Amino acid sequence: MTMLPALKPIPIKERLSMIFLEKGNLDVLDGAFVLVDATGVRTHIPVGSVACILLEPGTRVSHAAVVLAARAGTLLVWTGEAGVRLYASGQPGGARSDKLLYQAKLALDETARLKVVRRMYAMRFQEQAPEKRSVDQLRGLEGARVRALYTLFAKQYRVPWKGRKYDPKDWDSGDVPNRCVSAATACLYGVCEAGILAAGYAPAIGFLHTGKPQSFVYDVADLFKFETVVPLAFRIAAEKPDKPDQAVRLACRDMFRKTKLLQRIIPTIEEVLAAGEITPPKIEGVVAPAILDEEGIGDDGHRG
Secondary structure (H helix, E strand, C coil), X not given: CCCCCCCCCCCHHHCEEEEEECCEEEEEECCEEEEECCCCCEEECCHHHEEEEEECCCEEECHHHHHXXXXXXXXXXXXXXXXXXXXXXXXXXXXCHHHHHHHHHHHHCHHHHHHHHHHHHHHHHCCCCCCCCCHHHHHHHHHHHHHHHHXXXXXXXXXXXXXXXXXXXXXXHCCHHHHHHHHHHHHHHHHHHHHHHHHCCCCCCCCCCCCCCCHHHHHHHHHHHCCCHHHHHHHHXXXXXXXXXXXXXXXXXXXXXHHCHHHHHHHHHHHHHHCCXXXXXXXXXXXXXXXXXXXXXXCCXXXX
């Protein structure tokens, strides 16, 4: 009898980006990852080929589903309505000790942190940041340029724009352009967090953004936001769809696949952190566990 090789999860860069789920129980039935609605209808979810699953209000997740998602290396993200807020996330991989120490060392060294932030500025705006500016000053400069970009896209797509405003507790109170932007950025945040965890880093240790559970997620997402999801959000807002958040999600999914965004996230993280010009620390004196884990799946941060 021929033994088949053990299955290995698909590497992050080769997966679909994300799926939104709502109003159902996420479970494993007959060996399949499924969402069961109130009427008992099962919707099969390709857990092994998705980078992250975003769970909206109205979802419940079984222990078996969490275990399968972890083994498949698929990130579960609990969000608010339409993904406008990120409440919590699972860890299909999580930070590796060497990557975490490297990231923390860069963030704690003022000179290295400024170099990383300057590289982020250059990547976002295609020009070098002004000299002799602190991180706080660069944050202010970026804020002004971001507001100008929102206004520019609004004019380009002829969408009324009164600034970036929304109430996360009342999704329907926002105007259509803000709802589209919120839904689009939520999609981007989920995908970026999946990439960060797959690379072995910590979402909370940011450089420009600090003090939030997803600070580094916001840092990384900002590197792609205005070339990807923001213009898409304004384009869809201009079309005035009946369900703007749904239209945005479908468009983001297709765009992420077309632009191969997942293939770009991890190399971009490495490039940005390398700007700090600090050698990653060596882990010495490591004591092996009594029971060794199986070899990983290729993405640095994924557990065996």
